Amino acid sequence: MDLSNEGIVKAKMLSIGYETDEDILWAVKDVSLEVPKNSIFCIVGESGSGKTTLGNAISGLLPPYTVTRGHLIVDNILVVDNNKSNFKVIRGAVVRIPQNPSSALNPYLRIGAIFEDVVKSRTRNLTKAELRETISKYLSTVQLDEEVLNLYPYQLSGGMAQRVAIAMALAARPKVIVADEPTSNLDAYLRSLVGNMLRGLVKFGITVIIITHDIVFASHVCNYITVMYGGRVVEVGGVEEVFANPLHPYTVGLIEAALLKKTTVNSTKINATEYYGAGCVYKHKCPHRSEPCRVMPPLKHVSKTHGVACWRVGA
Amino acid sequence: MNRQVTSMLSKLLRKSLKFRLGFAITLAMVLMGIIGLVTPPYRDEGWGLVTPGTLAKQGLPPCLPLSCPTPLHPFGTDEMGRDLLSRILVGAHIALIQVSSVLLLSLFIGIFLGILAGYSNRVIEKLLSYLTELFMIVPSFIVAAAFVVIFGRGMLTVVMALVLTWWPWYARTAYTIVRGLRELDFIVLCEVMGGSKAYIIFRHLLPNTLSTILVQAIGDSGSIVIEMASINFLIGSASLQSIDMPEWGMIMGYGLRYIRTFWWIVIYPGIFLLLLALGLILMGDGLSEYMSPVLRRRWGTWI
Amino acid sequence: MESGSLVDVRNLWVSYKKPKWGGLRSTEVHVLKDVSFRVDQGEVYGIVGASGSGKTTLLRSVIGLMRPTKGRVLIEGRDIYSDEEAHREVVSKIGYVSQDPYSSMDPRMRVGDIVGEPLRIRKVSQSVLSKYVGKVLELVHLSPSVVDKYPYQLSGGMLQRVAIARALILRPKLILLDEPTSFLDVVTQAEILGILKELREITGCTYIIVSHDLNVVTYLSTKIAVLLKGHIVEEGAVDQVLYKPLHPYTRLLIESSKYATSTEPEFSDVGCPLHKSCPWAKSVCRESMPPVTIANSTKIRCWYYT
Numbered sequence: 002m003d004l005s006n007e008g009i010v011k012a013k014m015l016s017i018g019y020e021t022d023e024d025i026l027w028a029v030k031d032v033s034l035e036v037p038k039n040s041i042f043c044i045v046g047e048s049g050s051g052k053t054t055l056g057n058a059i060s061g062l063l064p065p066y067t068v069t070r071g072h073l074i075v076d077n078i079l080v081v082d083n084n085k086s087n088f089k090v091i092r093g094a095v096v097r098i099p100q101n102p103s104s105a106l107n108p109y110l111r112i113g114a115i116f117e118d119v120v121k122s123r124t125r126n127l128t129k130a131e132l133r134e135t136i137s138k139y140l141s142t143v144q145l146d147e148e149v150l151n152l153y154p155y156q157l158s159g160g161m162a163q164r165v166a167i168a169m170a171l172a173a174r175p176k177v178i179v180a181d182e183p184t185s186n187l188d189a190y191l192r193s194l195v196g197n198m199l200r201g202l203v204k205f206g207i208t209v210i211i212i213t214h215d216i217v218f219a220s221h222v223c224n225y226i227t228v229m230y231g232g233r234v235v236e237v238g239g240v241e242e243v244f245a246n247p248l249h250p251y252t253v254g255l256i257e258a259a260l261l262k263k264t265t266v267n268s269t270k271i272n273a274t275e276y277y278g279a280g281c282v283y284k285h286k287c288p289h290r291s292e293p294c295r296v297m298p299p300l301k302h303v304s305k306t307h308g309v310a311c312w313r314v315g316a
Numbered sequence: 317m318n319r320q321v322t323s324m325l326s327k328l329l330r331k332s333l334k335f336r337l338g339f340a341i342t343l344a345m346v347l348m349g350i351i352g353l354v355t356p357p358y359r360d361e362g363w364g365l366v367t368p369g370t371l372a373k374q375g376l377p378p379c380l381p382l383s384c385p386t387p388l389h390p391f392g393t394d395e396m397g398r399d400l401l402s403r404i405l406v407g408a409h410i411a412l413i414q415v416s417s418v419l420l421l422s423l424f425i426g427i428f429l430g431i432l433a434g435y436s437n438r439v440i441e442k443l444l445s446y447l448t449e450l451f452m453i454v455p456s457f458i459v460a461a462a463f464v465v466i467f468g469r470g471m472l473t474v475v476m477a478l479v480l481t482w483w484p485w486y487a488r489t490a491y492t493i494v495r496g497l498r499e500l501d502f503i504v505l506c507e508v509m510g511g512s513k514a515y516i517i518f519r520h521l522l523p524n525t526l527s528t529i530l531v532q533a534i535g536d537s538g539s540i541v542i543e544m545a546s547i548n549f550l551i552g553s554a555s556l557q558s559i560d561m562p563e564w565g566m567i568m569g570y571g572l573r574y575i576r577t578f579w580w581i582v583i584y585p586g587i588f589l590l591l592l593a594l595g596l597i598l599m600g601d602g603l604s605e606y607m608s609p610v611l612r613r614r615w616g617t618w619i
Numbered sequence: 620m621e622s623g624s625l626v627d628v629r630n631l632w633v634s635y636k637k638p639k640w641g642g643l644r645s646t647e648v649h650v651l652k653d654v655s656f657r658v659d660q661g662e663v664y665g666i667v668g669a670s671g672s673g674k675t676t677l678l679r680s681v682i683g684l685m686r687p688t689k690g691r692v693l694i695e696g697r698d699i700y701s702d703e704e705a706h707r708e709v710v711s712k713i714g715y716v717s718q719d720p721y722s723s724m725d726p727r728m729r730v731g732d733i734v735g736e737p738l739r740i741r742k743v744s745q746s747v748l749s750k751y752v753g754k755v756l757e758l759v760h761l762s763p764s765v766v767d768k769y770p771y772q773l774s775g776g777m778l779q780r781v782a783i784a785r786a787l788i789l790r791p792k793l794i795l796l797d798e799p800t801s802f803l804d805v806v807t808q809a810e811i812l813g814i815l816k817e818l819r820e821i822t823g824c825t826y827i828i829v830s831h832d833l834n835v836v837t838y839l840s841t842k843i844a845v846l847l848k849g850h851i852v853e854e855g856a857v858d859q860v861l862y863k864p865l866h867p868y869t870r871l872l873i874e875s876s877k878y879a880t881s882t883e884p885e886f887s888d889v890g891c892p893l894h895k896s897c898p899w900a901k902s903v904c905r906e907s908m909p910p911v912t913i914a915n916s917t918k919i920r921c922w923y924y925t
Contacts (some may be wrong), residue, residue, distance in 0.1 A: 047804040048775065144883075159670060160883055186801065188669040188831045190875035194883055214804035221878040258809035261838050501723035508682055510711035511740050523727045 335602025341595030430490025535600030714786025855917025
């Protein structure tokens with residue numbers, strides 16, 4: 002993992018919103034982060050936290066009715082420059098593995114045919130033998146048999162579909178792979194399998210960004226973790242330091258919930274998305290809220306990599 | 317449910333130019349129909365009856381529009397001397413009643429049979445499917461012609477013919493929707509909880525089906541108007557005597573033979589027919605755009 | 620014939636016919652094979668199984684939706700498949716919470732009506748109904764204002780609470796839960812599980828919960844069964860199975876939940892499903908399914924222990 006290089010993905014006060022009938026709904030607000038090259042970077046948050054939108058922005062797959070502010074730089078290319086955005090340039094450098102891979106594939110084609118398309122789009126002039134060899138090389142990295150090439154997408158089980166998706170993402174030879182909720186609806190042993198495979202991708206020189214709500218999965222798989230809530234980043238840092246010493250109350254709650262240590266019965270009657278008022282985005286649920294929380298705290302670093310957005314931390 | 321409908325209506329009116337236009341036109345037509353029902357300028361002539369006054373005018377060339385001395389005939393008169401404007405006004409309300417009847421009846425029959433087909437045992441399902449396909453194949457004009465021969469020329473004939481050809485489409489849509497709904501958890505759970513078939517049909521299946529089909533139906537209303545007018549046109553043009561009922565299509569059909577000289581008999585009803593169909597189609601389009609979430613997002617960029 | 624247990628499943632075989640290409644003949648695919656278990660009043664019986672193990676089919680057969688090919692399902696001592704009356708009386712009073720909250724309720728009905736539906740089917744008057752709806756919403760910690768909302772206006776977690784409230788309204792003795800939290804994120808999952816735990820203490824209800832997530836099942840259950848390709852391969856008290864697992868598949872599940880292994884086992888349809896990837900596989904494992912034996916007060920089906 003390369004700490005000397007600048008991050009391959011950098012966001013500076015990035016905000017992304019959707020236009021609705023009345024006004025703009027901000028899914029991501031003032032997010033600044035840096036993804037180091039060749040690392041495994043996790044964006045963790047619950048549904049509504051904005052992590053999916055952020056992941057979509059990094060992969061260049063935002064719908065046309067989105068509004069943007071701030072800056073997003075991917076592979077040294079300015080992708081978002083306030084309200085101008087140009088996502089087409091990074092397609093190919095960033096590949097996204099969607100949440101439900103088997104439904105993202107053309108149901109009328111066999112896996113082999115789809116795979117060939119992907120490989121051929123990156124390398125021209127391959128003979129049939131070379132093509133087959135390349136494909137089997139990719140398949141072996143995800144521990145799949147060549148038999149899978151004869152199947153149709155609907156015939157793939159959950160674990161196989163995820164692995165096929167990873168192999169295809171590899172075949173596109175990107176610089177960054179964004180995996181969107183790779184473990185949703187997967188059985189337990191498949192989670193650790195997929196996790197290990199994603200970790201293995203870094204040896205190809207690829208940076209892996211994983212979007213998930215499963216913080217336990219993140220703790221076993223990632224190097225760096227960013228915790229999001231309500232569209233904002235509340236904590237960032239290396240995985241070990243954040244888990245050893247979670248600073249933001251939301252991170253604490255998330256870890257406890259994931260480990261089922263504490264199942265407080267929360268009688269919130271409000272949807273998380275409705276509370277984007279002024280002030281700290283977590284204040285309506287925070288047990289430590291106080292006066293200064295009427296203003297959203299900025300992200301402050303307590304160490305080189307560990308940062309948190311909370312008034313209780315730092316001077 | 318009323319709150320939902322009114323809020324949807326107000327949103328549509330605010331946002332969609334198409335819908336506003338269509339709504340305005342249709343509303344104008346409805347007003348025309350009301351006037352036609354209550355106070356057309358020449359009441360008897362509007363309904364096609366031949367008054368002594370018109371009889372007196374027979375033999376004289378009918379008035380040209382906008383150039384007649386009093387009594388005024390803004391749209392002229394037809395070959396029997398009857399005021400065309402009144403006939404058009406009365407025709408408006410006839411057209412609206414006919415469209416509504418066709419829609420309501422075919423929706424009623426179609427949804428009923430469709431839900432039954434989708435939620436019963438295999439035998440009934442197959443039987444109703446065959447029945448639906450059978451009626452779907454038959455073209456409306458042939459049925460209408462047959463009905464005219466059997467039942468005569470009145471309003472009911474054409475309405476019945478159209479109902480018979482339109483219900484299969486709604487039945488098919490309802491059937492597809494119900495088949496999809498049937499597998500969903502909430503229906504299965506309701507059955508487990510002890511809900512009777514009738515309860516499930518009226519409480520769950522019907523509301524969910526209705527919402528989709530009604531949108532389709534409003535979109536179809538434009539086509540129904542034109543189809544009806546076409547059938548009446550043929551009836552009118554085949555007719556040897558002058559027609560009493562001032563249905564626009566029929567007026568046009570019968571007036572076709574005078575098109576070279578007394579062209580207004582065909583043109584004016586035609587214009588209003590066009591407007592009504594346009595209004596309904598625009599409304600239907602605006603509504604289905606509203607329903608489709610993909611198109612809705614684009615509102616900011618287009619209209 | 621009598622059984623003191625609330626739920627008594629005996630030698631249950633459930634299969635469905637898969638039509639062969641060509642249409643006329645069909646093969647019979649067994650989803651559940653010789654499944655037997657008992658659940659007593661007040662217990663929480665957890666079933667852990669991967670996708671394809673038959674766990675949803677098992678739950679559906681307990682609630683009377685899947686007629687078994689062989690075997691019986693007795694609830695409160697009455698066979699729900701042979702006794703029509705028993706089916707109606709008993710089954711309609713079982714609560715059921717399914718996996719996807721959005722498809723388990725009519726999207727055109729308000730929450731208040733959804734929760735009160737079991738009572739409305741029994742022709743209870745509106746005023747009494749509203750009272751019960753209010754009570755049961757309180758039990759799941761939902762504000763009374765949700766009564767007027769539609770499902771699409773609520774989040775997944777809140778909807779799942781609505782589903783639980785609906786399951787509770789008839790004060791059932793038994794509630795079946797099919798992967799109640801798999802569509803929810805970790806925070807909401809913790810909330811729902813907390814509510815379920817609390818409810819059990821308040822109402823003394825019996826749960827049968829099915830999930831692929833071992834942590835979810837062990838959090839709530841008193842007894843666990845491990846389902847592998849239609850067979851229950853291990854069954855015992857929660858602490859026993861979790862800390863002293865016997866069957867290799869159980870061990871695999873436990874290790875995976877700690878992210879300690881990373882292999883996908885290959886299952887077979889002949890003999891013991893695990894024989895292709897089992898470290899203890901013997902030749903007999905390839906041929907037939909082991910019988911039920913008892914070791915360390917857990918029921919187990921493994922040739923290694925026979």
